[in-house]
Amino acid sequence: MKKSVFLGALTVAGIAAGAAAAGTLDDVKARGTLNCGVTTGLVGFAAPDANGEWDGFDVGVCRAVAAAVLGDGSAVEFVPTTGKTRFTALASGEIDMLARNTTWTFSRDVDLKFEFTGINYYDGQGFIAPKALGVSSAKELSGATVCIQTGTTTELNLADYFRANNMDYEPVPIETNAEGQQQYLAGACDVYTTDRSGLAATRAAFENPSDHVILPETISKEPLGPLVRHGDNEWGDVVRWTLNALIAAEEYGVTSANIADMASAPGDKPEVNRLLGTEGNLGEMLGLESDWAVKAISVGGNYGELFEKNIGENTPIGLSRGLNAQWTEGGLLYSPPFR
Amino acid sequence: MTTLSDPPRESFRLSMLINDTRYRSYTFQFIALLAVIALFAYLGSNLMYNLREAGLNISYGFLSEPSGYDINQTLIEYDSRSSHWRASVAGILNTLLVAVLACVTATILGVIAGVMRLSNNWLVRKLMAGYVEAFRNVPVLIWIIIIFTVMTAVLPAPSAFRGDDPDRTMLLDAFAFTNRGVYIPKPVWLEGSAIVVGVFIASIIGMFWYRRYATKLLYDTGKLLPMGWPSLAILFVPAILAYFVLGRPIELDYPALKGFNFQGGIQIRGSLIALWFALAIYTGAFIAENVRAGIQAVSKGQTEAAASLGLRPRRIMNLVILPQALRVIIPPLISNYLNITKNSSLAIAVGYMDITGTLGGITLNQTGRAIETVLLLMLFYLAISLAISALMNVYNNSIKLKER
Amino acid sequence: MSDTHQQSIPFVRDTMLPEAPPPAAETGIVKWMRENLFSNVTNGILTLAALAAIYYLLSGFLPWLFNGIWDAPSIRACREILQGEVGGCFAVLTERWNQLLFGFKYPDEEYWRPSLAFVLLFAAAAPVMFPNHVPRVLFFFTGLYPFLAYWLIWGGPILSPVFGLLGFVVGYIVWNRLVAQSFAAGFFGAIVAALVTWWIGGMIVEAMASENTLLAAVPSRDMGGFMLNMILGTVCVSLSIPFGIALALGRQSDMPIIKWICVLFIEFIRGVPLITLLFVANVVLAYFLPPGTTFDLILRVIIMITMFASAYIAEVIRGGLAALPKGQYEAADSLGLDYPQAMRLIILPQALKISIPGIVNVAVGLFKDTTLVSVISMFDLVGMIRGPVLASTEWNGVYWELLGFAALLFFVVCYGISQYSQWLERQLQTEHR
Structure with a gap:
């Protein structure tokens, strides 16, 4: 069954192949x-x-x-x-x-x-913030600029959390984790939010991981x-x-x-x-x-x-x-x- | 006895469908139509089958459901409880905003660069050629990313403005350039501001009326009224007078650092600036080439004829060259506007929430309705493009050389 | 008499004066500068402003360039070497050179294959680009090249490209036989013959498939880096030219249904951004194909970009067709040529000649647009930079070097092509002015 997809497309026959609806x-x-x-x-x-x-x-x-x-x-x-x-x-x-x-x-x-x-x-969604920001809880984030990776449940949780706590924020949507990292490190956003495991992984890639703190709140369930x-x-x-x-x-x-x-x-x-x-x-x-x-x-x-x-x-x-x-x-x- | 001029009637044979040129075109068209219908039927049946297999359906019901996400820049009222439809509208407005901004800036840049490419100053000419070549030959996506990186990685974070001895200070206490965007003062419309605005609009109309009158006077009597200064005076003096007479009804709200961010004023986000400038500079290079080609298309004899009539160089440009050059410049200019609008979909690379970012981005991700959202997205761009092309056709017809 | 004359005039020079040099302000560099840089006050100011701008740009750029570090394992090592001085960390380019060019999954030991294909591309393109300067024999190589390049880059059984080529050859032979009878018979006969050849070939290849091939097969998912941009650019441009011609002819056709099909297709494609078409390739197209079909992403993207480019090229060629004087069409008719003959022998050669600069423009634009595939998670040059390279711990934060490199690569290629197009335009000016 190993065949070149390109030739398959050339022969057109390839397009109709594999009709067998096997599991x-x-x-x-x-x-x-x-x-x-x-x-x-x-x-x-x-x-x-x-x-x-x-x-x-x-x-x-x-x-x-x-x-x-x-x-x-x-x-x-x-x-x-x-x-x-x-x-x-x-x-x-x-x-x-x-x-x-x-x-x-x-x-x-x-x-x-x-x-x-x-x-x-x-997993659960959390926030990472620079220690220099002096924030110790997500409840203190009213008015903050938050970087979020789009296409995840994250942005919905974020909207819900800030709405439930009557805080406003400014979302900065980001396509990939790499760019989230770049923006966050440059200070274009105050905090970066994603699953806590992702935060830990992101922090591990930082130059000085110890300068950043993952806030204690977990704002959602992420199985x-x-x-x-x-x-x-x-x-x-x-x-x-x-x-x-x-x-x-x-x-x-x-x-x-x-x-x-x-x-x-x-x-x-x-x-x-x-x-x-x-x-x-x-x-x-x-x-x-x-x-x-x-x-x-x-x-x-x-x-x-x-x-x-x-x-x-x-x-x-x-x-x-x-x-x-x-x-x-x-x-x-x-x-x-x-x- | 019927007329003799009737050609001998041949009975219709099947082979005539192929061999007789009168019928052959029907055969071909029929085959083509059949092929297209068959193709669509094939794709449609596959779609139906696949959807049924996966237990999915095509439904636009999601558009009225709450979107659940926030958008950082909206021109209309919007929050996370609003519907996906409203999110799309917010996205459409953002697309139009960046497209209009970029079109205006690109035109200004392009005209300046295009005229300067024909300057008799060697250095300026070469510099502009460098600009045009550098920007035309590198993908706009790379320019967007580069300018976005400038915005986020080079400009300081708002925290640099904090403290008693901050690293950065605001320009004139009114403008702050941060990596979250540029903050500028925002006008606050107090009572009576409507009058000032009304006066200003009236002055705009007045200015145009004056210029028309001056032109008419020039053509009728040959009397030349000054244009520049009076126009400016008509434009600004009444409005400024009204502003002070009414006791300064328009105030400025200056941005100030409060909490995490600057508060007050207008925030122009880095993503908007990146997209706006990148599109403007990139397309500006193309427009510069159009402008240059347009001016060069006007034959040199026109300049010489105008000069021999005694016109001054600026008047030659304004009265003789430009009106003729515009005929050549404007059609490609409009298609450049079209390109800007389409290229604004690259907003997705910098997280600017245009229609591709809201409907084609987060809504698509959250609802998983890929077919519906992509279809809507395409329809939107198609509508914009057709509208702009229609505009272009109207213009082309209006400037067509009327031969009498 | 001569005496009187001599007396009336005190002095007559009877030898030539030695040639004096022109005034300093009217010669050499000074004159040039006066004329070109400081002809009046405005110009002088402009010159100074331009000089200031150039100085500003270069004073930032040159130290960064010349102080750059070319050998370091990570950005932190770079910073240590630089000790706070200005300088680029070009080590990322040397370190990740292969990834930037070939993507991160193309097998290391096979890098020579795409490189060779790239070099051969010039040999294959030469007869087309410089028809008067290169022996015509090389045209055979041009015809051979697509199959050779496919085999070099993708590897796998050599029979696949051989049968691909064979299909075209068989098709051409059939066409040659039948075209004398009627164009339609030749055209459709050739297509059928080619399809049959490919079908049989496909079965043979499948039957003979063995694990040991001369060149190891590389799945197209592993293509990446600048190579992916090159592949997409060349493949899509060359595929879209025939489609573009067909669409342009269809749009100019007298048959209303065919005309409207072409108009709808062209206007639809031109009305939407490429990125939405890529979304279609990426997230929608799969629903429209028969169940169980697995096209890989690169093929879907090639189809979409080819459609996109065809519409634009069709418009360019339509311009060329419209620009031909009506007399050419009438002349063809009066010679008794039928439609295919008229198009093939009289109209298209001239129309295509006029359209070449436009086609090259579309090609350059398309090549630049291949970077958009990074948005749909393909790792082309821009995708590599934004994804694996910038995300890695070692190079997190090296923007300018990478983006500058990408910009430079594209600039070299696109500027080269546009210069070629201008040269060609001058070459093709055959009419007398």
């Missing part, structure tokens, strides 16, 4: 690569490094899905999308899944006909997660349970270091055995190999490892687990059981 899962298998929509660049979540390799927390999810389906974590075609293009890209089938810190909202789920397959990061098209439940299940496998693996102590051992033979924990395919046939039910979860986890490790490697406290971004800790540790991550 996304079959498409991906046939194509041999997973098309995964990501941001155009947000350090820690999804950004190309100096060599053009995509790296980050959202990227890790894409790679895990690719590994689960195709057995190869590098068989991913990353499609950078903006706030404007992401939904069309997904709806039109240009991408198979979208892992672009997208907030799960009612209208996106119901009206735009997408299926959120879970939450990989519990971020991967999403797929509505109506293709098989594919939705694959993405959902790959994410759950990453989360469950952390809960059960399965890491990229010990997974080879644990998967080689059934251990004494039945739940782990079922997850790793040494017992039962969960993989088959998904339409995948029995060791799908092993491959998914081996690529970048379990949820905790992905988190620590890309955005955790030891990275420049330095996010603490907070809400994103396992439920056993007081967080909200809670994978349904594998049985």
Whole structure:
């Protein structure tokens, strides 16, 4: 099925090709690569490094899905999308899944006909301000100039928050995070607002991160997660349970270091055995190999490892687990059981 | 017995559709029409199928729903509870605002540069040629970004104006150049200001009347009345008199640093300035070339003839060259205005909230109604373009050389 | 008698005076300056103002340029080296040179391929641009070039471009055979023949697809940087010329339906900004294609920009058609030529000649407009600068060097083309004045 799109267009036949309305899962298998929509660049979540390799927390999810389906974590075609293009890209089938810190909202789920397959990061919108501004709370921001990245739920939350608190503000809309950074650092706006994780990632890229403070208020709930098209439940299940496998693996102590051992033979924990395919046939039910979860986890490790490697406290971004800790540790991550 | 002049009637054969020139054009047109209809039917059926598959529909209902976002520069009443439709209207007005500002500035710049390119001063000529080439040959998007970067990265933040010994001070205590925009004093219309404005409008009419009268007098009797100073006097003296007689009913509200920002006065945002200046300077370079070509198109004999009649150089320019050159200059000028309006859609690169930023930007993002919003967007620009082209046609017809 | 004369006049010079140099104010540089710079007071003031402006510009620019740092790993390193002095941090250009030119995903070891394609572009363009100075044999290379360049840049099986070329060759042969019979038969026959060839070729290529190709395939999503601008510019301009001719002929046609279809298309495209067409390519077009079709973005953008350019080129050519004296059309008719022959042999060669400067103008404008693709998240030169380069921790804040570089690159190309167009205009002035 590997053919040049250009020749396809030349022959016109190519335009009418692919009429077989197979499920996304079959498409991906046939194509041999997973098309995964990501941001155009947000350090820690999804950004190309100096060599053009995509790296980050959202990227890790894409790679895990690719590994689960195709057995190869590098068989991913990353499609950078903006706030404007992401939904069309997904709806039109240009991408198979979208892992672009997208907030799960009612209208996106119901009206735009997408299926959120879970939450990989519990976020909330916050503000970052220079320490020199002397602001310690978002309640003091009346009259401030606020930079916002357009095309997100952020600007709606912002309008609601300032309206609810009877404050006025001046929005400065910005297309990309890079420009937001530029404007904010130049002082063209007093504060910059986006998801708190994004703020941390942005601050990490500053020359003097310690000169800037993230204000304590969280003005919205932003559950971020991967999403797929509505109506293709098989594919939705694959993405959902790959994410759950990453989360469950952390809960059960399965890491990229010990997974080879644990998967080689059934251990004494039945739940782990079922997850790793040494017992039962969960993989088959998904339409995948029995060791799908092993491959998914081996690529970048379990949820905790992905988190620590890309955005955790030891990275420049330095996010603490907070809400994103396992439920056993007081967080909200809670994978349904594998049985 | 019928008339003999009737040609022998050939019976219609199918092959005549191809071989007979009388019918061939019908065949071709029919095929073309069919092809177009088939194309649209194909695209339409795909659209229907895709929408049905995705469970979506085409609906403009979102236009009446609250938009939920704020716009920083609106010429009409607008807040986040207003509808998407109102947001679009605010965007349209912003588009028109920047387009008009840029058109005026580009014309002024272009005419100056175009005339100066023909100056007999070598240095000025070369400098203007440099300006024209530099700006014509670099994409306008890059100029917009460059000027926007100047606005945000070079100008100081408002905080630089703060404190007892600030880094920057306001110009004349009235103008502040910050990276959030330029703050200028705002006139406050008190009671009686309407009279001053009325007087001013009357003086404008009066000035035009005077100039017409002077021209008529010149043509009828050859008597030359002075034009420049009296016009200015008619324009300003009554209004200034009225202003003082009525006890200064128009005051200025000066911007002052309060809280995070300058308050009061008029704020001209950096994004507006970037877009306005970039479009003006870029298009000004094109207009300069039009003006130069227009002036050069007037044959040298005209200048010499006018000079031999004893006209002074300025009058030669005003009475002989320019009226003829305008005929050449104005049509491309109008299409440059059209380009400015269309290029103003690049506002999206600097976050200026024009129609592309509101309807084609945030509304599209928030509602996900891509087809509807893009269609509306195109219709808006199409309407503007057609309006301007219609204007151009009217003008072209009115200046067409009437041959008698 | 001569004596009297001598006495009446005290002195007669009988030798020539040595030539005196002209007055200092009437010669050389001084005269030139008087005439060109200080001919009157206003001019003098203008000159001084211009000099002041130039001095102001250069005094800011030159130290920045000559004091620049060309080798540093990041902007902070630059600032350390500069120690607060004025100077550009051009290290970003050397450091990210390949990214700016080729985008950040084009494989490093394959950079020679687009570079070679770029160099060959000149060889391919030469016979078209300088028909009287370059041997005509090179025209073959021009015809070959699109396929060669496609293969070089995209890689993959060599059979695809070969069959692409073959389709044209077969089409041409069929056309040659049938055109004597009737133009329409030749035209449509050629199209059908070419399509059939491509269809068969497509199947063969697919059947023979192997992983090991001479040149590794590079997906078009990986194209970026200035290369993307060049690709979009050249491809769209060359594709839009035939479409533009067809549209212009259609608009001038006597057949009302065809005329109105063309008018509607042209006016619609010219009435909307390119950016809305790019939005269509980006967010709407997918809904209008059959389910399961995946065009990549670059192809969709090429289609849209080609449509855009065709409409403008059609207007230019229409101007050329309208400018031809009516006698040319009548002459063609009186020779008994039919419409295709008249157009091909008499009208178009002259009309196109008149339109060339206009077409070049459209081409330059279009090339500049390719930067707009950065707005729809494609990483062309401007997109690379605004996206990955400025967002990176190392180069966050290096605006002038990057934007200046982009402006310079575009200036060189566009100014070069416009100079060529002026040269060509002089060359083409064949009528007597």
